[in-house]
Amino acid sequence: MTKDAHYDAQYDLYDLETLQEMLEKARPFAKQGKVADYIPELAKASPETLGVTVMPIGQAPLSAGDCGVPFTMQSISKVFTLLLALIDHGEEKLFEHVGMEPTGDHFDSIVRLELAEPGKPFNPMINAGAIAVTSLIRGSTPQEKTDRILAFVRKLAADESIAIDEAVYRSEAVTADRNRSLAYFLKHNGVIGGDVEEHLEVYFRQCSIRVNCVQIARMGMILANGGIDPDSGEILIPERYVRIAKAFMLTCGMYNASGEFAIKVGIPAKSGVAGGILAVVPGRMGIGTISPALNEKGNSVAGCRILQELAARWRLSIY
Numbered sequence: 001m002t003k004d005a006h007y008d009a010q011y012d013l014y015d016l017e018t019l020q021e022m023l024e025k026a027r028p029f030a031k032q033g034k035v036a037d038y039i040p041e042l043a044k045a046s047p048e049t050l051g052v053t054v055m056p057i058g059q060a061p062l063s064a065g066d067c068g069v070p071f072t073m074q075s076i077s078k079v080f081t082l083l084l085a086l087i088d089h090g091e092e093k094l095f096e097h098v099g100m101e102p103t104g105d106h107f108d109s110i111v112r113l114e115l116a117e118p119g120k121p122f123n124p125m126i127n128a129g130a131i132a133v134t135s136l137i138r139g140s141t142p143q144e145k146t147d148r149i150l151a152f153v154r155k156l157a158a159d160e161s162i163a164i165d166e167a168v169y170r171s172e173a174v175t176a177d178r179n180r181s182l183a184y185f186l187k188h189n190g191v192i193g194g195d196v197e198e199h200l201e202v203y204f205r206q207c208s209i210r211v212n213c214v215q216i217a218r219m220g221m222i223l224a225n226g227g228i229d230p231d232s233g234e235i236l237i238p239e240r241y242v243r244i245a246k247a248f249m250l251t252c253g254m255y256n257a258s259g260e261f262a263i264k265v266g267i268p269a270k271s272g273v274a275g276g277i278l279a280v281v282p283g284r285m286g287i288g289t290i291s292p293a294l295n296e297k298g299n300s301v302a303g304c305r306i307l308q309e310l311a312a313r314w315r316l317s318i319y
């Protein structure tokens, strides 16, 4: 682990009391947000749910609040399909289909697909870019592709019990006119090939993978550790691809609030509309938070707040 001039060993002592205190400080902020309802099944989530897990590399995890409550990954899954597509094809091929720049637009925006030539989505963290990335995942059927994504997620989380929430999957699949529009537009532009409905099926299923804070904290911890499982020493992801994923999380992971998040928190993170956030403190820890009430940009209000409090207390910012 590299330590900068401001670093102090005391920050390696992550204590449960601080975590609980930060969670309680963030709790009132949930009232400022609203649970997503454009996917009807997500509207059933309780806005009161609030949980956090911190998993330092090589140390026991610390959890506070509702860290065991399940939620669907939604856009957090975009980080892992990006990694799998990189493993499947390498970066040269991947970047033929998706760009490297933030957009400043909402996560499901379509506007730049027409305005920017040649219609390539700006980055893999917005819906259009993620659908393009998912279309690249190897496998001969949607089932096979989904199984590979699920196996990858289970391996990183070290939890074979992780499964797809079928109710959320169905709910999204029947209400996804906007994502369908994006996908067909991408096909028209030649960014994706093959059967659009099959790509969408895989995309909706990856978004519906059911996790909890402990599981996403472990996935974040693997990214924090450069792709190596500290328990087994196994390389789960090539380091170069982890760097690409972290760079995208930092610049685009919180969509058009990524700049604000970099200033207030300062660590790579990815949010999802079910209210989860996966955060990575390079060389130190993975963090998972859940609080379903979102701000207008689609990020969990209390989740961002917990991360902001923890970053200030434990000096987590990478800057």
Ligand SMILES: NC(=O)CC[C@H](N)C(=O)O
Binding pocket: 073, 074, 075, 076, 107, 108, 127, 172, 179, 207, 271, 272, 273, 274, 298
């Ligand atoms: N921001 C998100 O989490 C979006 C994911 C959601 N499944 C969608 O495609 O709309």
